[in-house]
Amino acid sequence: MAPFDPAESMADVGEFAVIDALVHGRVQPPWVLIGPGDDAAVLSSSDGRTVVSTDMLVEDRHFRLDWSTPHDIGRKAIAQNAADVEAMGAAATAFVVAFGAPADTPAASALQLSDGMWHEAAAMGAGIVGGDLVSAPQWVISVTVLGDLGGRAPVRRDGARPGDVIAVAGELGRSPAGYALWRNDIRDFEALRRRHLVPAPPYGQGRVAADGGATAMTDVSDGLLADLGHIADASGCRIDVDRASLGADHAAVADAAAAVGGDAWEFVLSGGEDHALVATFPGAPPAGWRVIGRVAAGPPEVLVDGDTWRGNRGWQSF
Amino acid sequence: MAPFDPAESMADVGEFAVIDALVHGRVQPPWVLIGPGDDAAVLSSSDGRTVVSTDMLVEDRHFRLDWSTPHDIGRKAIAQNAADVEAMGAAATAFVVAFGAPADTPAASALQLSDGMWHEAAAMGAGIVGGDLVSAPQWVISVTVLGDLGGRAPVRRDGARPGDVIAVAGELGRSPAGYALWRNDIRDFEALRRRHLVPAPPYGQGRVAADGGATAMTDVSDGLLADLGHIADASGCRIDVDRASLGADHAAVADAAAAVGGDAWEFVLSGGEDHALVATFPGAPPAGWRVIGRVAAGPPEVLVDGDTWRGNRGWQSF
Numbered sequence: 001m002a003p004f005d006p007a008e009s010m011a012d013v014g015e016f017a018v019i020d021a022l023v024h025g026r027v028q029p030p031w032v033l034i035g036p037g038d039d040a041a042v043l044s045s046s047d048g049r050t051v052v053s054t055d056m057l058v059e060d061r062h063f064r065l066d067w068s069t070p071h072d073i074g075r076k077a078i079a080q081n082a083a084d085v086e087a088m089g090a091a092a093t094a095f096v097v098a099f100g101a102p103a104d105t106p107a108a109s110a111l112q113l114s115d116g117m118w119h120e121a122a123a124m125g126a127g128i129v130g131g132d133l134v135s136a137p138q139w140v141i142s143v144t145v146l147g148d149l150g151g152r153a154p155v156r157r158d159g160a161r162p163g164d165v166i167a168v169a170g171e172l173g174r175s176p177a178g179y180a181l182w183r184n185d186i187r188d189f190e191a192l193r194r195r196h197l198v199p200a201p202p203y204g205q206g207r208v209a210a211d212g213g214a215t216a217m218t219d220v221s222d223g224l225l226a227d228l229g230h231i232a233d234a235s236g237c238r239i240d241v242d243r244a245s246l247g248a249d250h251a252a253v254a255d256a257a258a259a260v261g262g263d264a265w266e267f268v269l270s271g272g273e274d275h276a277l278v279a280t281f282p283g284a285p286p287a288g289w290r291v292i293g294r295v296a297a298g299p300p301e302v303l304v305d306g307d308t309w310r311g312n313r314g315w316q317s318f
Numbered sequence: 319m320a321p322f323d324p325a326e327s328m329a330d331v332g333e334f335a336v337i338d339a340l341v342h343g344r345v346q347p348p349w350v351l352i353g354p355g356d357d358a359a360v361l362s363s364s365d366g367r368t369v370v371s372t373d374m375l376v377e378d379r380h381f382r383l384d385w386s387t388p389h390d391i392g393r394k395a396i397a398q399n400a401a402d403v404e405a406m407g408a409a410a411t412a413f414v415v416a417f418g419a420p421a422d423t424p425a426a427s428a429l430q431l432s433d434g435m436w437h438e439a440a441a442m443g444a445g446i447v448g449g450d451l452v453s454a455p456q457w458v459i460s461v462t463v464l465g466d467l468g469g470r471a472p473v474r475r476d477g478a479r480p481g482d483v484i485a486v487a488g489e490l491g492r493s494p495a496g497y498a499l500w501r502n503d504i505r506d507f508e509a510l511r512r513r514h515l516v517p518a519p520p521y522g523q524g525r526v527a528a529d530g531g532a533t534a535m536t537d538v539s540d541g542l543l544a545d546l547g548h549i550a551d552a553s554g555c556r557i558d559v560d561r562a563s564l565g566a567d568h569a570a571v572a573d574a575a576a577a578v579g580g581d582a583w584e585f586v587l588s589g590g591e592d593h594a595l596v597a598t599f600p601g602a603p604p605a606g607w608r609v610i611g612r613v614a615a616g617p618p619e620v621l622v623d624g625d626t627w628r629g630n631r632g633w634q635s636f
Contacts (some may be wrong), residue, residue, distance in 0.1 A: 039401075039406055042369050044367050047366075049362050050360070052361065052414055053448055054414040055450045085357075096462055097372070132373050132374050134375075142416045146370060147358065154352055217357075318329045
């Protein structure tokens with residue numbers, strides 16, 4: 001049962017009463033020494049180190065309120081931040097969240113957003129330990145994730161070496177396919193459209209990769225080729241993606257691509273926001289990972305089937 | 319020398335080139351094991367615990383681009399977050415920053431904002447270790463601060479006990495006085511107007527208070543009476559503020575109050591954003607702190623000179 005009448009706005013309820021409702025009854029994991037309600041939260045880490053990353057989501061730029069429910073938006077904001085921590089070989093342990101919204105926003109929407117965030121955080125056993133609630137002309141959500149390496153060495157982007165294989169955990173192409181469906185007002189392909197609203201990072205596979213000897217890793221947020229480009233640049237080597245190994249991803253979005261008049265390979269190779277993990281390994285990757293190419297000596301560049309890719313390479317914010 | 323031509327916008331330069339310029343040449347403190355440039359940063363803490371807090375600042379709500387330079391805004395965003403960590407008895411060690419701005423924003427403004435953040439972070443020896451840069455309809459800045467307790471017990475809001483004294487480190491009333499001057503288009507009182515744009519938290523005094531036996535502490539962000547109300551509520555006791563002890567703060571803003579037709583006591587008691595620290599101590603406070611009242615048994619409430627305060631009590635976001 002929602003504690004707010006659907007007609008009550010943030011202004012009606014007031015900042016402190018909304019915060020009370022957002023915090024009420026949430027159960028924090030054991031490493032949260034102090035949770036919400038004080039000037040700051042306090043966490044313990046298992047090895048004295050903390051992984052940290054932040055992302056901002058802006059209404060009509062990163063989500064639309066006529067496509068996503070507040071619950072979906074909350075899940076997405078947590079998922080994409082958690083993926084950054086996974087990509088270091090760590091586990092997300094806690095989040096802090098700042099939420100800006102117009103004063104006439106229903107207070108119930110803030111609670112649904114928070115419920116979505118807690119739903120997604122529960123998938124990895126993390127807590128939401130603090131936040132800020134402010135007035136803004138449109139919805140803006142800023143999430144910072146903290147993570148724990150559990151004694152592992154962090155997996156950076158600069159460790160790929162010639163001879164390594166490239167492998168992926170999670171799925172590619174679904175989020176951009178879903179986005180194209182939404183944009184074209186096509187109401188079929190429910191699963192793809194859902195995936196655009198709520199990505200599905202392969203939680204836990206970051207640690208599996210680190211334990212399995214990954215030499216470099218990142219998550220697919222800008223697009224597979226763009227994100228591999230970051231690894232190629234940081235590692236100073238050439239990366240060659242084998243399209244034949246991506247047949248399942250291509251097949252999963254081929255009908256949707258046809259429906260929107262798009263190119264399924266563009267979705268798989270250049271579409272962002274799937275938040276799969278891509279890593280390099282000196283030998284066979286661990287279970288849960290599939291090989292999609294090889295690292296070679298040469299100038300930093302990303303090839304597809306040994307050739308320059310002529311399509312779009314990925315997303316920039318401006 | 320700025321690396322951007324003043325005419326170049328964020329869209330002209332592009333996300334990744336702007337980020338490169340923001341990151342270039344910054345020197346991180348020794349506890350930053352991995353700084354910007356990967357999926358996440360990695361920090362070490364001295365005692366295995368991490369303090370974390372977050373704040374969002376929205377253009378025309380928390381700052382105005384016709385009053386503040388980007389450098390001022392950067393300093394303010396860092397200062398108000400650092401104050402939350404000080405208020406736990408900790409030291410701010412690192413920040414992550416998300417910045418949203420229109421695509422036609424000069425790229426040089428982003429660099430000035432970042433320079434201001436680094437200027438303020440340098441005052442406490444902290445680094446800015448990561449961030450996000452996105453397109454937004456107006457400026458939005460979200461900062462998350464991480465802090466280190468250095469083995470101290472965190473100072474919460476719920477430890478005030480009858481008989482404790484209340485003490486303040488830092489100055490009160492200046493920021494609200496400056497705000498009233500700006501609002502009334504009065505161009506005198508430069509120091510007060512500056513203080514509104516860039517608060518001056520008493521860095522280091524949070525640890526001094528913790529070492530000096532503080533039983534409860536918070537920073538003055540919503541207004542002295544409102545913030546003491548949080549301590550009274552959490553600790554379950556009555557707090558009585560002695561106005562005679564605040565004579566210096568009153569005197570510092572009296573002329574400005576007269577110029578705007580305002581009440582200097584309102585600035586001192588109810589104005590927010592000064593980010594002074596207020597704490598309770600079972601005995602005499604340490605050097606740098608001045609006694610401004612007493613904690614007494616009784617229902618949670620904040621009195622002024624033994625009486626209910628009839629003015630405004632503080633700030634809420636909605």
